[in-house]
Amino acid sequence: MSIDNLPKIIPIFPLNGALLLPQGNLPLNIFEPRYLSMIDYAMKNEKMIGMIQKNNKSGENDELYSTGCLGKINQYSETNDGRYLINLIGVTRFKFVQEINTEEKFRKLEVNYLDFKEDFNNNFENCFDKEIFLNEVKNYLQKNKIEVDWQLMQNVDNTLLITTLASICPFTIAEKQMIIECPNTDDIPQTLLNLFKMSDQSIESKSAN
Known part of the structure; x- marks a missing residue:
């Protein structure tokens, strides 16, 4: 897949705290009518949607951050009560160009992928x-009382390790945005390390008080 083959206008799912990175996975439980319509639309087209966070600092409920991630639906099922259970696999990050006027119930954006050409090539193997x-991960998880299968964590490949930690760790909205806005994917592991250390310092400071 190349940038030239990606849609320039995409449906988006604004969801704070849900971080999707290139090559990462994000399971979603879809139940709101407008987002059920969005998934119907995606399944009839490229099976792609954009994940992006709302910028709460702006004071405007609908204002979005400038960077999100395009995801492709690679698992899809319907429940008896009308929900959709899907999984997205991250394709590449994008920059928000402008919002598109639409009669659909969900929002659409015009996006640009040019800043993230390297998203297709990175596997976190040598960075x-x-x-x-x-x-650092073990220390962070223990201090935050997060239980994981540590043996599995040690044995997974680097891509799964980085994308999973970025998704499951209880970072703030701003911290998750910091991760997705890294200029290069090679910078993401170091950004995670910095966030782990900042969390440790915060916990130690609270303990001291």
């Missing part, structure tokens, strides 16, 4: 020291 990284 960080895994042993040092895992030590």
Whole structure:
């Protein structure tokens, strides 16, 4: 897949705290009517939607951050009560160009992918020291009382490790946006390390008080 083959206008799902990265996975439980319509639309077209966060700092409920991630629906099922259970796999990040007027119940954006050409090529294999990284991860998870299968965590490939941690760790909206706005995907592991250390300092400060 290349940038030239990607849709320039995409339906979007604004959802704070739900972080999708290139090559990462994001399971979603869709139940609101407008987003059920969005999934129907996507399934009839490229099976792609954009995940993006709302910028709460702006004071405008509908204002969005400038960077999100395009996801492709690779799993889809319907429940007896009318919900859709889907999984997105991250394709590439995008920049928000402008919102498109539409008669649909959901929102659409015109987007640009040019700043993120390297998203297609990275697998996180040579951009960080895994042993040092895992030590910081273990410390962070223990201090935040987050239970994981540590043996599995140690054995997964780097791409799954990084994209999963970025998604499941209880970072703030602004911190998750910091991750997705990294200039290059190679910068994401170091950004995660910085966030782990900031969290440790915050916990230690609260304990001292």
